[in-house]
Amino acid sequence: MIKKVEDFIIDNNMIKAEEKILVALSGGPDSVCLLHILYSLKEKLNINLGAIHINHMLRGEEALEDERYVSDICEKLGIDCYIERIDINKVASENNISLEMAGREERYKAFENIRERYGYDKIAVAHNANDQAETILMRMMRGTGLEGLVGIKAIRGGGIIRPILCLNRNEIESYCAENHLMPRIDKSNMERVYSRNKVRLDILPYMKENFNKDIIDTLNRMALILSKDNEYIEEQSKKCYEEYCKYTNDKLIIKQDLFIKEKEAIVTRVIKRAFKEISNSHQNFEMKHIYDVIDLYNRGTGKSINLTNSIIAENTYGDIIFKKKKNVKNVKKETEVSVMKESINEEIEFKNYIIKMEVIDKEKGIEFSNNPLIKLFDYDKIEERIVIRTRKDGDKMKPLGIKGTKKLKDIFINLKVPREERDIIPLICFDDEIAWIVGYKVSESFKITNGTNRVLKISFEGKE
Structure with a gap:
């Protein structure tokens, strides 16, 4: 069993040597098996482990016993254990969502917070082959495309990995018994009030008994085969x-050429990707919305529709423009100072800083500084104005030495900038392009080169 998981990890390039892995540990058979196997492979894979346990505050004393159980396991194994308590009933009620959805969203938020705070590289979750089969069936019943039939991915964005996706539930239970692990049993998994539990307890056993005794393996094989096709189409849609x-x-423009030149399979995926990009989520975005956008293109310029997640789509001379609805009550006041490039001799105050700017003739000599609050830029590449502000949703930049753009959010995560600091870090923008995340990164677009004639020196000093 351990060898099977090791091979699965290696085949999927899931873990690198010296990485810190945070294991999501509920205390149930799946997560306990996952932790125990990763611990057994700890030396071989050259990794460090920690565990996080979420108490959803739904099961009273039982949940407290779960806490004690996972704490004891981690203490015996000598690994760090982080326990978080979240009132899921309250979260679900406040956001008008189901307990299942609230639990999932809050779990992953907590995982990411601990990962960032303590410098973990990956988060290992304990989805298995049975979970995969259940997910595929549920998506089929709701209606899904090729992407949905691929099911749960072994690796997904945000550093989430699933090392025991190759094991079925019988294998996991056998492993726990053979190793005397005695995991906790969540009785809510046996309640038929949840859709997934009905699939697990009723539909899959019926299919197994009446149609295909190997239905779990069959559905997993199908997902693997379809994933290859999906991967290729995804690559093409990303290029498009x-x-x-x-x-x-703050607008995302889809050029009309997409609808003219590309096949529907590509068009639908590009629309979905564009929606996710502007709304930071594709939750609640269904095929119906995708075809609403295609219909909007066919109706001609000047038309608009309201999509989910407060996104508006407009047809402007054949181009489709996505933008966010402005909610006056919730609009966050952006802190912003703007100055024309010809008027930069005066000091500028911004938040807790005094900002000084100076234009220097390169021929007179320039001196680069190691001070992270002093940077030099090619003055002649600035078109009109210099803007000092804080970050906005969807901000991107071209970091020095890297091809293409990166989201500020991803840059902050990679640099391990604390979440609470990200909204107060000053940004220097030249016109609409971010040139400097002050104290961290500068842009490739405005670097000093052999062809530079005039240099703009910007320095930040803290107010006394």
């Missing part, structure tokens, strides 16, 4: 997204 879509000034 980069060719036909442009994010600028």
Whole structure:
């Protein structure tokens, strides 16, 4: 069993040597098996482990016993254990969502917070082959495309990995018994009030008994085969997204050429990717919305529709423009100072800083500084104005030495900038492009080169 998981990890390039892995540990058979196997492979894979346990505050004393159980396991194994308590009933009620959805969202938020705070590289969750089969069946019943039939991915964005996706539930239970692990049993998994439990307890056993005794393996094989096709189409749609879509000034523009030149399979995926990009989520975004956008294109310029997640789509001379609805009550006041490039001799105050700017003739000599609050830029590459502000949703930049753009959010995560600091870090923008995340990164677009004539020196000093 351990060898099977090791091979699965290696085949999927899931873990690198010296990485810190945070294991999501509920205390149930799946997560206990996952932790125990990773611990057994700890030396071989050269990794460090920690565990996080979420108490959803739904099961009273039982949940407290779960806490004690996972704490004891981690103490015996000598690994760090982080326990978080979240009132899921309250979260679900406040956000008008189901307990299942609230639990999932809050779990992953907590995982990410601990990962960032303590410098973990990956988060290992204990989805298995049975979970995969259940997910595929549920998506089929709701209606899904090729992407949905691929099911749960072994690796997904945000550093989430699933090392025991190759094991079925019988294998996991056998492993726990053979190793005397005695995991906790969550009785709510046996209640038929949840859709997934009905699939697990009723539909899959019926299919197994009456149609295909190997239904779990069959559905997992199907997902693997379809994933290869899906991977290829995804690669093509990503290229088309980069060719036909442009994010600028809080708007995402889909050029009409997409609808003219590309097949529907590509068009639908590009629309979905564009929606996710501007709304930071594709939750509640269904095939119906995708075809609403295609219909909007066919109706001609000047038309608009309201999509989910407060996104508006407009047809402007054949281009489709996505933008966010402005909610006056919730609009966050952006802190912003703007100055024309010809008027930069005066000191500028911004938050807790005094900002000084100076234009220097390169021929007179320039001196680069190691001070992270002093940077030099090519003055002549600035078109009109210099803007000092804080971050906005969807901000991107071209970091020095890297091809293409990166989201500020991803840059902050990679640099391990604390979440609470991200909204107060000053940004220097030249016109609409971010040139400097002050104290962290500068842009490739405005670097000093052999062809530079005039240099703009910007320095930040803290107010006394």
